[in-house]
Amino acid sequence: MNSKITIQEVNSLLSTRANLPKKTTEAFIRSFFEQISSTLSEEQYVKIKFFGTFKTIIVEERESINVNTGERINIDKHSKVSFTPDNFLKDLVNRPFSQFQSVILEDDTTTDELQKAEDSAKEIVQEYITPEAPEEVEAFVAEKDENEATETNGELPPPPPPLPSAVYESPEPPQEDTVASAPEDSEPKNTPTETSTEKSEMKEPAPAYTEEPEKDEKKKFQKIAALVLGAILLFFLGYLCGKGLSSKNSKEKVSAPAAKVENVSETKSRQPTDNVSEKKETAESEKILETLPYAPVAKGPKGREMKITGYLGSYQLKKGDFLYRIASKVYGDSDMGRYIIQYNNISNPDIIAPGITIKLPKLEEAK
Amino acid sequence: MNNKEFISALAEKMKMKPNEIQKLIENFSTTIADCMEEGDSLTVQGFGSFEIKKKVERIVVNPNTKQRMLIPPRVAISFKASNVLKGKTKQ
Numbered sequence: 001m002n003s004k005i006t007i008q009e010v011n012s013l014l015s016t017r018a019n020l021p022k023k024t025t026e027a028f029i030r031s032f033f034e035q036i037s038s039t040l041s042e043e044q045y046v047k048i049k050f051f052g053t054f055k056t057i058i059v060e061e062r063e064s065i066n067v068n069t070g071e072r073i074n075i076d077k078h079s080k081v082s083f084t085p086d087n088f089l090k091d092l093v094n095r096p097f098s099q100f101q102s103v104i105l106e107d108d109t110t111t112d113e114l115q116k117a118e119d120s121a122k123e124i125v126q127e128y129i130t131p132e133a134p135e136e137v138e139a140f141v142a143e144k145d146e147n148e149a150t151e152t153n154g155e156l157p158p159p160p161p162p163l164p165s166a167v168y169e170s171p172e173p174p175q176e177d178t179v180a181s182a183p184e185d186s187e188p189k190n191t192p193t194e195t196s197t198e199k200s201e202m203k204e205p206a207p208a209y210t211e212e213p214e215k216d217e218k219k220k221f222q223k224i225a226a227l228v229l230g231a232i233l234l235f236f237l238g239y240l241c242g243k244g245l246s247s248k249n250s251k252e253k254v255s256a257p258a259a260k261v262e263n264v265s266e267t268k269s270r271q272p273t274d275n276v277s278e279k280k281e282t283a284e285s286e287k288i289l290e291t292l293p294y295a296p297v298a299k300g301p302k303g304r305e306m307k308i309t310g311y312l313g314s315y316q317l318k319k320g321d322f323l324y325r326i327a328s329k330v331y332g333d334s335d336m337g338r339y340i341i342q343y344n345n346i347s348n349p350d351i352i353a354p355g356i357t358i359k360l361p362k363l364e365e366a367k
Numbered sequence: 368m369n370n371k372e373f374i375s376a377l378a379e380k381m382k383m384k385p386n387e388i389q390k391l392i393e394n395f396s397t398t399i400a401d402c403m404e405e406g407d408s409l410t411v412q413g414f415g416s417f418e419i420k421k422k423v424e425r426i427v428v429n430p431n432t433k434q435r436m437l438i439p440p441r442v443a444i445s446f447k448a449s450n451v452l453k454g455k456t457k458q
Contacts, residue, residue, distance in 0.1 A: 014395055047368070093404060
């Protein structure tokens with residue numbers, strides 16, 4: 001990987017491929033490049049089918065400033081050689097990424113475009129995963145929150161008693177307005193308010209909840225909200241599954257808010273979902289994850305210091321994965337890629353082989 | 368010099384048929400691409416080096432229609448001429 005290959009190695013490969021003696025192919029390669037360079041010294045361009053076009057470009061004289069001394073210097077008129085690969089060669093090299101296509105972005109796509117493009121590019125993959133993916137995410141967020149949840153559990157009656165279905169039904173419209181719609185509006189745009197709440201939630205989730213407007217009925221509200229959001233979540237999931245094969249744009253629009261709502265509801269509906277997710281969690285904690293967990297970090301400038309506080313899970317790399325892309329998926333910030341690199345002792349992040357299992361660190365803002 | 372001229376010049380040098388040369392070039396390109404796909408770089412003495420570069424995805428805007436497009440990531444070949452070739456073409 002990433003080594004320099006010599007023309008001798010190419011030669012031996014070529015001779016086996018073309019079924020010709022090595023001598024012939026070696027002579028061919030040598031005269032091939034000789035012919036190009038001798039032609040380039042006389043003519044403007046050489047066009048070779050299946051390979052590409054070599055061109056000599058004349059660069060006009062220009063003035064520049066020596067960076068060290070500040071002196072003005074003249075760069076003489078010179079020529080340089082450019083190479084444009086033939087489509088044949090281009091496509092061959094680009095094979096690992098050939099499934100991607102450029103996407104037209106609608107005017108109202110204000111969400112993280114990277115995420116969306118990725119989703120649409122892996123549409124097929126996603127279609128299979130969609131029924132399970134949110135649940136796995138759920139399990140993860142729940143797991144993450146569980147340590148903190150114990151604090152809140154102290155305040156609240158530990159086992160949430162099952163509520164009668166009448167209560168369960170009646171508060172639905174107001175809850176949906178107050179809880180579900182608010183984050184839906186603010187979150188896709190990644191506004192500062194959202195990041196600040198995220199911040200506070202990550203650091204100390206318990207106080208964040210006490211700050212909720214409904215202080216009097218806090219406990220009751222939380223339980224109800226949890227149940228209602230759980231119901232909405234299930235509805236959304238069912239809806240998504242049913243809509244699985246519909247057009248991708250609309251699907252994205254639906255799935256993006258749905259995912260957000262899930263995240264919000266997860267944090268709020270810990271108690272009820274705990275029972276469910278705990279089972280999954282025990283099954284999942286050991287094995288390698290199919291989908292990436294989602295544990296967003298607080299927004300901030302590039303290059304800020306973070307602290308590795310724990311272990312989030314393992315993930316097996318697939319072809320076409322980038323560490324920085326994984327970072328942006330898991331932490332919501334591609335800048336966190338360097339912590340993945342650090343955590344796994346990767347010496348050269350540009351060369352990662354598919355099949356390698358990486359560990360994802362749990363990150364927290366360093367103070 | 369176009370492809371036809373190049374092929375015939377090479378065929379004359381190699382004392383092979385032009386269509387054989389064309390076939391060889393195709394095989395040669397495939398071989399190089401196979402090597403390159405794994406992230407290797409190919410250096411040809413006295414000519415230059417070919418290497419692959421990963422290009423990240425980016426958003427472009429069509430200035431006429433103001434339409435935004437997301438260009439997916441891709442792998443591209445880049446060529447760097449060696450000093451020998453630079454000296455040859457300098458005139």
